[in-house]
Amino acid sequence: MLRADVSVPYPEPMPPGLELIDLRRRFGDVVxxxxxxxxxxxxxxxxxxxxxxxxxxxxMRIALGxxxxxxxxxxxxxxxxxxxxRRRFGYIPEERGLYPKMRVLDQLVYLARLHGVSRAxxxxxxxxxxxxxxxxxxxxxxxxxxxxxxxxxxxxxxALVYEPDLLVLDEPFSGLDPVxxxxxxxxxxxxxxxxxxxIVFSSHQLELVERVCDRVVMIxxxxxxxxxxxxxxxxxxxxxxxxxxxxxxxxxxxxSIPGVRLEAEVTGGVIVELAEDSDDQRVLDLARSxxxxxxxxxxxxxxxxxxxxxxxx
Amino acid sequence: xxxxxxxxDRGMWRVVAARDFSVRLRDKGFVISTGITIAVxxxxxxxxxxxxxxxxxxxxxxxxxxxxxxxxxxxERAGIDVTVVVLPDDEAxxxxxxxxRVDAALIGDRRDVLEGTARLRVLRGAPSLLDQVVQAAAIxxxxxxxxxxxxxxxxxxxxxxxxxxxxxxxxxxxxxxxxAKAAVALAAVLVLYGQLFGYGVWVATGVIEEKSSRVxxxxxxxxxxxxxxxxxxxGIGTLGLLQLILIAIFAVTLATATGxxxxxADSLSAAVLTVGWFVLGFSFYAALFATAGALVSRMEELQxxxxxxxxxxxxxxxxxxxxxxxxxSTIAKIASLLPISSALAMPVRMxxxxxxxxxxxxxxxIVVGSTALLIPLAGRVYAGAILRTGAKVKIRDAWxxxx
Numbered sequence: 001m002l003r004a005d006v007s008v009p010y011p012e013p014m015p016p017g018l019e020l021i022d023l024r025r026r027f028g029d030v031v032x033x034x035x036x037x038x039x040x041x042x043x044x045x046x047x048x049x050x051x052x053x054x055x056x057x058x059x060m061r062i063a064l065g066x067x068x069x070x071x072x073x074x075x076x077x078x079x080x081x082x083x084x085x086r087r088r089f090g091y092i093p094e095e096r097g098l099y100p101k102m103r104v105l106d107q108l109v110y111l112a113r114l115h116g117v118s119r120a121x122x123x124x125x126x127x128x129x130x131x132x133x134x135x136x137x138x139x140x141x142x143x144x145x146x147x148x149x150x151x152x153x154x155x156x157x158x159a160l161v162y163e164p165d166l167l168v169l170d171e172p173f174s175g176l177d178p179v180x181x182x183x184x185x186x187x188x189x190x191x192x193x194x195x196x197x198x199i200v201f202s203s204h205q206l207e208l209v210e211r212v213c214d215r216v217v218m219i220x221x222x223x224x225x226x227x228x229x230x231x232x233x234x235x236x237x238x239x240x241x242x243x244x245x246x247x248x249x250x251x252x253x254x255x256s257i258p259g260v261r262l263e264a265e266v267t268g269g270v271i272v273e274l275a276e277d278s279d280d281q282r283v284l285d286l287a288r289s290x291x292x293x294x295x296x297x298x299x300x301x302x303x304x305x306x307x308x309x310x311x312x313x
Numbered sequence: 314x315x316x317x318x319x320x321x322d323r324g325m326w327r328v329v330a331a332r333d334f335s336v337r338l339r340d341k342g343f344v345i346s347t348g349i350t351i352a353v354x355x356x357x358x359x360x361x362x363x364x365x366x367x368x369x370x371x372x373x374x375x376x377x378x379x380x381x382x383x384x385x386x387x388x389e390r391a392g393i394d395v396t397v398v399v400l401p402d403d404e405a406x407x408x409x410x411x412x413x414r415v416d417a418a419l420i421g422d423r424r425d426v427l428e429g430t431a432r433l434r435v436l437r438g439a440p441s442l443l444d445q446v447v448q449a450a451a452i453x454x455x456x457x458x459x460x461x462x463x464x465x466x467x468x469x470x471x472x473x474x475x476x477x478x479x480x481x482x483x484x485x486x487x488x489x490x491x492x493a494k495a496a497v498a499l500a501a502v503l504v505l506y507g508q509l510f511g512y513g514v515w516v517a518t519g520v521i522e523e524k525s526s527r528v529x530x531x532x533x534x535x536x537x538x539x540x541x542x543x544x545x546x547x548g549i550g551t552l553g554l555l556q557l558i559l560i561a562i563f564a565v566t567l568a569t570a571t572g573x574x575x576x577x578a579d580s581l582s583a584a585v586l587t588v589g590w591f592v593l594g595f596s597f598y599a600a601l602f603a604t605a606g607a608l609v610s611r612m613e614e615l616q617x618x619x620x621x622x623x624x625x626x627x628x629x630x631x632x633x634x635x636x637x638x639x640x641x642s643t644i645a646k647i648a649s650l651l652p653i654s655s656a657l658a659m660p661v662r663m664x665x666x667x668x669x670x671x672x673x674x675x676x677x678x679i680v681v682g683s684t685a686l687l688i689p690l691a692g693r694v695y696a697g698a699i700l701r702t703g704a705k706v707k708i709r710d711a712w713x714x715x716x
Binding site: 061064065066067083086087089091093095096097098099100102110111113114115158 | 532
């Protein structure tokens with residue numbers, strides 16, 4: 001019901017990047033993924049959101065081949081993912097992982113080599129990426145001697161050093177201060193715009209997802225409950241939320257119109273929710289008849305509001 | 314191990330091996346373990362050089378050389394080297410003892426010996442072998458004197474003084490190198506045990522390090538668990554092999570230089586084979602250690618999972634030590650065939666020349682075959698357990714989790 005409400009078809013056909021198709025996975029009696037399907041199209045930045053334990057990490061691990069699926073398929077550029085394709089994926093796992101006693105640059109070179117890059121190329125690229133991330137001066141230090149924020153940057157460098165075709169990042173923003181967050185956004189944007197690298201990341205910071213992503217995938221209890229362009233998801237709900245500021249009217253002036261319900265009281269007016277078949281023009285007419293209309297607009301809910309609404313149902 | 318080419322898909326384990334090799338090479342633990350092994354081995358060799366090196370003594374004498382020369386002759390037959398040093402007077406002789414230039418000084422001539430008034434001056438206590446030789450010479454002199462007094466001819470006296478009147482006839486062909494071979498075998502067991510155990514534990518800690526730091530998830534997004542395990546075993550095993558070769562060269566050099574062990578040629582070739590046994594034994598044990606490490610998430614839990622493996626290695630070690638003195642015992646023969654103990658027991662029996670060709674071939678086939686069987690099994694448990702953090706993973710669960 002709700003799924004039908006908030007899902008929006010793709011505005012235009014997107015070249016297939018990463019496709020997760022009907023993934024299923026159980027851990028004992030717990031169903032972690034119950035038929036999860038979504039896409040990360042070429043050049044898109046997708047936010048992967050959902051409450052704790054919804055299945056985000058499991059889905060990402062399966063996409064990276066770190067975990068097996070009970071059923072379903074992961075495809076990359078239209079073909080089942082193989083070892084060679086996977087080697088070109090960049091990954092930051094939820095629980096960060098680096099060798100604590102290894103030096104920063106050595107670590108990047110090692111990981112790049114495991115992704116099929118030659119030693120010389122790995123060194124050059126490693127220094128470049130550390131420079132971009134602002135930790136080039138720590139390249140000879142052991143990872144354990146770095147602050148958590150800087151370790152996080154090295155972790156990102158480890159995912160970027162072999163110039164991946166795709167980035168899958170599990171909670172990349174957690175633990176970052178505002179400056180670190182901005183640096184990360186900048187780097188991700190650069191990867192996407194100049195490299196055309198599709199990116200999917202999970203996050204609980206919905207304002208941030210709204211700010212930087214063009215698409216969002218929402219997962220609850222192992223099922224995808226909403227997926228689409230953020231603007232369109234918001235617009236689809238905006239149809240039904242109207243903010244009216246009218247002076248000189250009684251408090252519940254809208255109560256006489258069938259299908260109109262108070263959503264929230266706001267400064268100077270109210271936000272009302274209209275039922276599917278209600279006409280917003282009737283609301284406007286009534287408002288004008290009871291007082292002076294100062295403001296009348298559709299309200300686009302924020303991603304957080306959409307999220308809460310989805311969770312609540 | 315540091316070629317610059319991009320690694321191929323199937324060669325990823327080499328990249329892993331190169332890291333594990335170089336990281337451990339620079340680890341303090343490597344330096345310390347090399348130091349300890351070399352120190353223990355040096356003590357072993359030097360003790361041997363001191364305790365059983367050619368027994369040789371310097372005996373000072375003033376004037377009459379009859380008794381000391383006789384002592385030298387008796388000593389020579391018993392493999393004891395007595396050098397007679399002639400000094401001008403008693404005082405000089407005693408000074409030489411006091412200064413440590415000689416081991417003892419005989420004060421008195423043949424007459425004094427016969428009358429029982431001669432003295433053997435030593436610093437604190439006479440070296441027992443030297444004392445025995447000198448006393449034996451004195452007894453012989455006194456018997457000669459008594460026989461001469463009784464009218465025996467010189468020929469009769471000489472015949473009676475035959476130092477070896479009874480022929481010794483061995484039942485089996487004698488092996489003059491037996492003692493040296495036993496020493497080589499014992500040293501080989503000591504070092505092999507240290508290498509197998511030490512580097513095996515290193516494999517386990519290396520696995521736990523990757524698991525506890527969670528870097529394993531990053532690694533497994535690009536490399537298969539089995540390649541990761543193979544690379545780790547190969548890298549650490551190569552370092553262990555290299556260290557073993559260095560230690561072997563050091564030990565052989567030191568033993569030869571100090572004369573502690575007169576290394577027989579066939580023992581040397583057996584020592585080379587010992588290095589080969591390390592490769593086989595290590596592959597077998599390391600697969601077990603790697604799997605054990607994958608079952609736990611924290612270094613503190615390491616002991617719990619490696620106890621069964623430790624017991625096996627330890628038991629093999631003791632059986633092999635026993636095999637040094639009795640290489641033909643049933644238990645030594647069985648231990649040299651089982652894959653869990655052959656890496657320690659077989660080199661002992663080979664060095665001592667107790668193993669027959671078919672036993673060696675059978676033992677080799679068994680250890681190679683069982684390792685070939687073990688590695689995929691261990692690899693599967695490793696793959697099923699390596700991403701599970703938290704409580705210790707049950708082997709059965711890990712087996713099921715991997716596909």
